[in-house]
Amino acid sequence: MKNAYLAGAVAAVFVAGVAGADVKQGVDAWSRGDYKAAVDIWRPLAAAGDSDAQFNLGQAFKLGRGVPASLPTAIEWFRKAAAQGHNQAIDNYGLALFQDGKKTEALPWLEKSVARGERRAQLVLGTMLFNADGVPRDWVRAYALVNRSSQQGLPQASQTLAQMDQYIPEAQRQEGLTLARKYEADSRALATRLPATPTGGTVSGTTTPPRVATTPPAAAVRAAPMPTPTRTASPAPAKAAAPTPAAPAATGxxxxxxxxxxxxxxxxxxxxxxxxxxxxxxxxxxxxxxxxxxxxxxxxxxxxxxxxxxxxxxxxxxxxx
Known part of the structure; x- marks a missing residue:
């Protein structure tokens, strides 16, 4: 099950910085499918400290385009860009660290992404909290984060929520929904304080943005590690197995x-x-x-x-x- 729910979470997005016309030239080469030329353009800029070039070079190593695929090398380039406050690098650095099994190192970076409302990080951290995977179990916060991810349109999050509903008691789900609304308000407030996206913005690396692998399955939530300090703490199997009656028809x-x-x-x-x-x-x-x-x-x-x-x-x- 290692990394089962992270596969596909690192989206391939390439950035063209305002001051780095050469970075944009690399993006243009990538868009034409000339990955080696793109990497050749980005490499010296990344070495000189350009965070956009560092991020893009990390993506190239992550995907194995223009260079041999190397997750450790991708992580190192993401780290350099993330250390300069590059938000997309922060997102991918945390996700890539988790994918590499470095959950303790990933956690503070995932938290940074979650604070900005990044939906992939919300799903990953929420599932970690549900399964007590590298963090203490917290079903209320887990439900809140995965709910926020689902509300932002991530299909895997909706699938995961449906699984969580089988285990999390109604009272904790309601607490989670209240917390989710607070997170939404907090992320909106943070967005108003963040600097605007520079002109030049974000462009996709290919006509069809590449993915690391397949989309994460709904099996993000694992039934095995449920807490069992007492019998009453576990979900009641009889209720879970009972047939579900149809919802009453709406009355207008x-x-x-x-x-x-x-x-x-x-x-x-x-x-x-x-x-x-x-x-x-x-x-x-x-x-x-x-x-x-x-x-x-x-x-x-x-x-x-x-x-x-x-x-x-x-x-x-x-x-x-």
Whole structure:
């Protein structure tokens, strides 16, 4: 199971800095598929301390394009750029350290990424907290972080939440949802204090942005390491195995439930096709801040909406009128 839920988490994004026209030339070469030329351009700039070039060179070693694949070398270049405050390098450094089994070293960098609302780091750290994988178990915070990742449209996070729902008691899930809302507010406040993205911004390295491997499976949550200090601390198997009754049909009330938020509206429709019938509600696709929020509408009360959330089988938030 080592690294099972990190595979594919390090996205391949390449940066062209404002002051480094040569870095941009390397990005252009990469986009043409001339990986060796890109690496040749970035290498001396990275050695001279250019954080964009260091980050891009780390990506090249991570993916094995233009150079032999080498995770340790990629980690070293990510480290150099992260030490200069390069946010994308911070994200990839923490994820790559975890992938390399260096969980203690990865933790402070994952925390930095989580503080900025980075959804991949939220999923990884949340799953670590759930499984007590290199950190003390904390189901409330685990649920909050994976919920935030799911709300930002990461499909693997939604799958992981569905698994967490089988183990985390309702009271702790509700605490997690409250904490998730606080994290969202905190990350928005932090975003207003961060400097704007420089002109030149972020460009993809190829026509189809490459991935490290396949997308992380829903098996991020492992059933084996559940705490067992007493029998009452473990989930009740009988309840987990019981058939799930259908959600009551919505009655046209004003209460809603939110099932997710997606940058791609087609993903919202896809999720509704999978779980919508379980809710008993009607779909609503609400555009907000560049994302589409998938909601089920028509519930007469909070308790009816909460029951529909439970029947949906995915992470869900009740929305008051």
């Amino acid at each position: 009330g004003a209460w809603r439930i939110q099932l997710g938020a997606f940058r791609d509206a087609s993903n919202a429709r896809s999720l509704w096709a999978k779980v919508g019938s379980r809710t008993g509600g009607s779909p609503a696709y609400v555009a907000a801040g560049g994302v589409t929020r998938l909601q089920a509408t028509g519930f007469a009360s909070r308790s009816a909406a909460q029951q529909a959330c439970t029947k949906a089988g995915v992470s869900c938030v009740v929305v008051a009128p």
